[in-house]
Amino acid sequence: MKLDLSVLTSNTGAILGGFAITLETWIAGVAIGILAGLAIALLQRRGVSPINRLLRLYIEVVRGTPFLVQLFFLYYGGPSIGLQLEAVTAGILGLGIYGSAYFAEVFRAGFNAIPKGQMEAATCLGLSRWQTVRRVMLPQMLVIIVPSLSNTIIVLSKETAVLSVITVPELTGVLTGIGSASYAFTEVLVTLCFGYLLLVEMTAWFGRWAEAKVGRYMLR
């Protein structure tokens, strides 16, 4: 099986462009997911029941339905309610929503793992709610949740491939396009494998580094 790299070398621009879109949608999606997830987890802690139930439902629905169907709903169904999204935007939004449900659970587990006494002490000392969260809870939570955060971020990086189905020109989309045009499927798919393995392994490595770094300053 001979690998004809010319297919790849003659399309480097497009391939790199695709990779850039993968990174763009991934990072944006993760950012939205983390912010939204944190917001959801914080809201849930306030304990107001009807909002809580709604948020719970949101999390269960987003985690209980396939990402692809959510994307179709947003991208193809959106126009019916006046939401005309570009493919990339829909992709980022979809990733953000999908990620927010998982990140919310990660943060929830993190919050639950901190002894209640910590918050009580902070309140007694006069810290405001937000200060308590930012200065007391989040730093401690970090050690516990870094592995789960890293895992979810990796999952989202792989889900960017699904974006190709709604015509987002990310790595998979671009390369399969090249493959179809030139019938050089082997080269294309091998490159795809390498690309994602690289991305995933690097993120995993970074996650382990972060775990070690954060863990150093914390009492177990």
Next chain:
Amino acid sequence: MTTPEEQPLDARPPSAAVRARPVMVRLRGVVKRFGANAVLKGMDLDIHKSEVVCIIGPSGSGKSTMLRCMAFLEAYDGGEVFVEDRLLGYSTGRDGQRVRAGDAEINQVRRNIGMVFQQFNLWPHMTALGNVTEAPRRVRGMPRAQANELGMRMLEKVGMAPRAHAYPAQLSGGEQQRAAIARALAMEPHIMLFDEPTSSLDPELVGEVLQVMKQLARDGMTMVVVSHEMGFAAHVADTVVFIDQGLIVAQGPPQEIFQGEQHPRLQQFLQNYLERNAFWTR
């Protein structure tokens, strides 16, 4: 320490007679290292048929390691272990070098050894009877009815028949250990190894297990027991072996070891033991 109903110096044959019997397990210069640390520094020991050998010594001396090497649960690094005249764990490779034997061969050589562990190691998802019948059924291909009958007989032997259908989680420590002994006996071993069989038990439960072991000894089982139960060593063993820092320091019949002239380290060990246990003399 000693139970009321046992007579001092149970009738054991004289040690010369014991030593004349065939050798079941032979250790020659056995060395075991964990990293740079040599836990066993060259052990020589013969275990004869129907002999009861008690291995005593301070913790960290290598007693358990030696027992586990006899069963090849730890791969020893130097020397040889022979089980019924067959080399255990290693064979000669193509170029004359010693290579680790395959799993099948290891299992073959040690199939006549039964082992009782400090943590019992009963399988929690099976009843006591299930535990006892598992090996006869899976390894010997015994049909279920026959295996159950064998299992009940073994459990009766150790006094566990009424609890045959209980799960390990429902049994006391003593009951679990007795069931574990029955499990080992069901495979009709020629040699039984006991790795601190009563060390994990509450004091009140130790007696029932020692009773079972005493009966086994009376029935002529070849036994190697690592234990802190000096009463058992004094009254049931044919040979007591004192190990310290990876070497056999003293070895002989209980009378010699406990009452004869003693190696200084043995003296120190027994002194420590007495101070901790014979509290009424103070």
Next chain:
Amino acid sequence: MDSLHSMMQTLPLLLHAAVATLLISVVSLCFAFLIGVAVCAMGFARSRLLRGLATAHVHFFRGVPLLVQLLMLYYLLPGAGINLSSLTAALIAVSFCSSAYMAEILRGGFLGIARGQVEAARMLGLGGLQTLVRIELPQALRLTLPALVSEVILVIKASSLVSVVGVAELTRTAQNVAASNYRPLETYFLAGAVYFALNSVLARLGHLGERRMARAHQS
């Protein structure tokens, strides 16, 4: 009310397709489990080659997106002369992908079993396979049941990707329906609802199973 009417018409079609989704998922999960157990056992082997293969398997099938694995199977094999139906390609891809996750889940379960149990089995003469199947697996399953239930749900969701190679399961059917009735919002909403219902039932069954197992082994 037009929406409602169209949804009521679509539902039977989607439910019918949901059966296909379930079948694909169940078959893939069975194979994934078998492969996963094998890979997991390899991960504990003495041979460094076997351990390396196990690690490579897990890294590859967890590192490459399922979609890419699916496309590989569907587009590459014809070049090598093997022509698979889209369904077969889908089953193989999902099985292998899930097997990597199964292997990792089971690895955690096996690590939770006291080593002494295996030593006892060895001393009683049980061989490697017997010990694995009779002693280790039952306990590993009990320890990892929640994670396994999660994996079942993940596979059902992942099965939606096989629509890309044309397999007529729930998502593909929804796409076809949406293309013909021009109501993508309602159709995909309904499809999502069917998946959600399916997964909720499975999650509930999983919890019941966990509780029953916990009770059965209590003293």
